Amino acid sequence: MYRRKTFLTLLAGLAGLCVLVFTAFAAKADTASAADYVRQSLYVPVRDGTRLAVNIYRPAVDGQAMTAKHPVVFVFTPYRARFRNDKGEVVETALNDQLALQSLVRAGYVVAVADIRGKGASFGHRRGFQDRTEAYDGYDLVEWLARQTYTTGAVGMIGCSYYGGTTFHTASTAPPSLKAVFIGASDLDKYNFVRAGGITAQFNTRPDEPLSVDLASLPVDADPDGNLLRQAVAQHAQNTPMGPLWYGMPNRDSMSAYTGNAYWEEVGVYNYLDAIRKAGIATYFWSNWQDEPTAQTLLGAKNLGGKFLGGPGSHCVPPPGFDFTGEITRYFDHYLKGIDNGIEREPRATYWVEGLDGRGGYVRSDQLPGVRSQTLSWFLTGDRSGTAQSANDGGMAAKAAAAGKDTFTVDYDLPPPEYFAFWPQPMDKHGLSYTSPAMESPLTLIGSPVAHLAVTASHPEADIFVYLDQVAADGSAEVVAFGRLKISHRKLSPPPYDNFGLPWHSGRSADILPLAEGEVVQMSIALTPVSRVVPAGARLRLTVTGADPRQRNLKDIKLEPAPRITVLLGGAEASRLDLPHAQ
Structure with missing residues (x-):
């Protein structure tokens, strides 16, 4: 030792x-x-x-x-x-x-x-x-x-x-x-x-x-x-x-x-x-x-x-x-x-x-992981210059950019997962992605990232899935954290136990919120915890989709027609990713 x-x-x-x-x-x-x-x-x-x-x-x-x-x-x-x-x-x-x-x-x-x-x-x-x-x-x-x-x-x-x-x-x-x-x-x-x-x-x-x-x-x-x-x-x-x-x-x-x-x-x-x-x-x-x-x-x-x-x-x-x-x-x-x-x-x-x-x-x-971490916020942007990996890829920046929006149609045509897919694979080909610039120095993340998204959708029961990927300099990627939230379950409530101060959604029937046509709502989604040093030269990528291949009953619950989901960027309704930065 x-x-x-x-x-x-x-x-x-x-x-x-x-x-x-x-x-x-x-x-x-x-x-x-x-x-x-x-x-x-x-x-x-x-x-x-x-x-x-x-x-x-x-x-x-x-x-x-x-x-x-x-x-x-x-x-x-x-x-x-x-x-x-x-x-x-x-x-x-x-x-x-x-x-x-x-x-x-x-x-x-x-x-x-x-x-x-x-x-x-x-x-x-x-x-x-x-x-x-x-x-x-x-x-x-x-x-x-x-x-x-x-x-x-x-x-x-x-x-x-x-x-x-x-x-x-x-x-x-x-x-x-x-x-x-x-x-x-x-x-x-x-x-x-x-x-x-x-x-x-x-x-x-x-x-x-x-x-x-x-x-x-x-x-x-x-x-x-x-x-x-x-x-x-x-x-x-x-x-x-x-x-x-x-x-x-x-x-x-x-x-x-x-x-x-x-x-x-x-x-x-x-x-x-x-x-x-x-x-x-x-x-x-x-x-x-x-x-x-x-x-x-x-x-x-x-x-x-x-x-x-x-x-x-x-x-x-x-x-x-x-x-x-x-x-x-x-x-x-x-x-x-x-x-x-x-x-x-x-x-x-x-x-x-x-x-x-x-x-x-x-x-x-003596502290549980993440307790001492500080929040590092990166805002989602529509800027596709320099960071884009595909046509659906925007960027992330330390400051909110000008107002904008991105829209995608939920893709239910997903590859079948392994019978026990304990961990997801990158989903950047099935929704919207936002990629950071390459790290100039190592970035230590310990704790749970939180995605704060301003969204609207064509269906009041649309699902939102988010994935945080680490993308190596050679373009290879791995999912390091993920989360999910149904739009109608977006209301925040006080938890009945200590949950590290993360967003908590009760899921109780009285807290289910309908989504009016054209209404823009705020969604806060806690991702699974991370404990890693992102090396210099690597990028972080946040992907937003409306379905996940690990949903065993996906064929039974998929919505027709497939919802269109819009993510708002910049301005007063800036979508962002909060990272648990261990300084």
């Missing part, structure tokens, strides 16, 4: 930062040996009698379970705790080290992995997704694990993506035995994640899996012929379908036809923050910059005071160049075993800065 003068020079004035060089990411643990653990699988009934499949891995020596009691790390998953893949190989979540689970068994933890109701080998059906039923199932399993004779009674939870959410929701029920959680890529506000700006996109809208997927689960020990497994999976046919549930609730206060209530409120963890605080549960939040949930993960850390880790890369990928396994182990060692290893005295945030020193590196700070 040492300080790099070049970085301190680059980020002069950004208080609270110190730089780390981490050892290379710990190599994936050796294939688990049966001598390292003793596994047990069984059904555990929760409060309504539903039997959930629980798999328990106890530390062992030479195949014999240790007699000492150990704390528990619990994983609550919809992705099947144990199953056979299409090659006939047995896959066990607890024996994969992506979340350090295998290493935790070896470090003296009981690791428990349970299938949520309606998935894997568990009985029951899903009323919804990460609802209060599921949350209290987690509560019951935490307390059941704490009562077992081979545990110390201290329980932690870990997960990423959906089962980062089950971890977060279980914490919101405040089980007395739950002492610490490690939450990856999960949301604080599900409406503002799944339907950001009133628009659904990639996450949580994929088709539901066929029952054959759950039938590939391994039966529990007392079910050698799989009869109970088949009975359990038969109940999964009653699961609420995921995509239709989300599509059917356009507003935050919409009543769900599936659940009979304002379901977004039920699954918004922000409604239960006080319970987590009062319980004193330690929190650690993790996500990667090339991953849409990162904004929500930062909100979790902001509102609960927890630690934050931001890595490079995509969804739930262990951060390279960082001892992820060691960090998880030290965290649980402190909060579940009571070991004074200093982790609670270390800086609160650790995060990757892309392009740092020309390559990229981690920094540590």
Whole structure:
């Protein structure tokens, strides 16, 4: 660990930062040996009698379970705790080290992995997704694990993506035995994640899996012929379908036809923050910059005071160049075993800065990323001299130019995305773009950019998507941040939680604003957070479109005729981009 003068020079004035060089990411643990653990699988009934499949891995020596009691790390998953893949190989979540689970068994933890109701080998059906039923199932399993004779009674939870959410929701029920959680890529506000700006996109809208997927689960020990497994999976046919549930609730206060209530409120963890605080549960939040949930993960850390880790890369990928396994182990060692290893005295945030020193590196700070950044405003202009990359490309400048406007017709003829396109591709060929001059010196951006657009549209329900690209000197480009907002959802409201002072749109039916013909409206759109140094010679480009290929239901919701959207430039209604400049 040492300080790099070049970085301190680059980020002069950004208080609270110190730089780390981490050892290379710990190599994936050796294939688990049966001598390292003793596994047990069984059904555990929760409060309504539903039997959930629980798999328990106890530390062992030479195949014999240790007699000492150990704390528990619990994983609550919809992705099947144990199953056979299409090659006939047995896959066990607890024996994969992506979340350090295998290493935790070896470090003296009981690791428990349970299938949520309606998935894997568990009985029951899903009323919804990460609802209060599921949350209290987690509560019951935490307390059941704490009562077992081979545990110390201290329980932690870990997960990423959906089962980062089950971890977060279980914490919101405040089980007395739950002492610490490690939450990856999960949301604080599900409406503002799944339907950001009133628009659904990639996450949580994929088709539901066929029952054959759950039938590939391994039966529990007392079910050698799989009869109970088949009975359990038969109940999964009653699961609420995921995509239709989300599509059917356009507003935050919409009543769900599936659940009979304002379901977004039920699954918004922000409604239960006080319970987590009062319980004193330690929190650690993790996500990667090339991953849409990162904004929500930062909100979790902001509102609960927890630690934050931001890595490079995509969804739930262990951060390279960082001892992820060691960090998880030290965290649980402190909060579940009571070991004074200093982790609670270390800086609160650790995060990757892309392009740092020309390559990229981690920094540590007592402040969450972006808190110390200052706003740098660039105004969109119609000037196409010197910066234009195409006929639809305007410019960006430090001062507003003369009044003008640009108009485009929404392009719905978009290339199909990958099945899981966690990150968008540049969209400059499908709307309007505004490109800055080449950077004369490196520009450090840490935090969330905000696009302030003055627009009018030919349809009152038109959608607006914005993308911030970094364009290299050779013309190659990558999306570094993006956001979206339906025109009718443009009203700004005070948020019910701390959101770093960014624009917040409630999405409630009373806040939906009609758009009169020819009316010019102001739209403020927060983009996903960035953490990078834009090198000298590169440009930044803001693209505005009316559709995104990651909208799974695009063919069903596209408007006819395609809307014409106008962006106003300069004058009293100057559209601009606010950048989070770390000076």
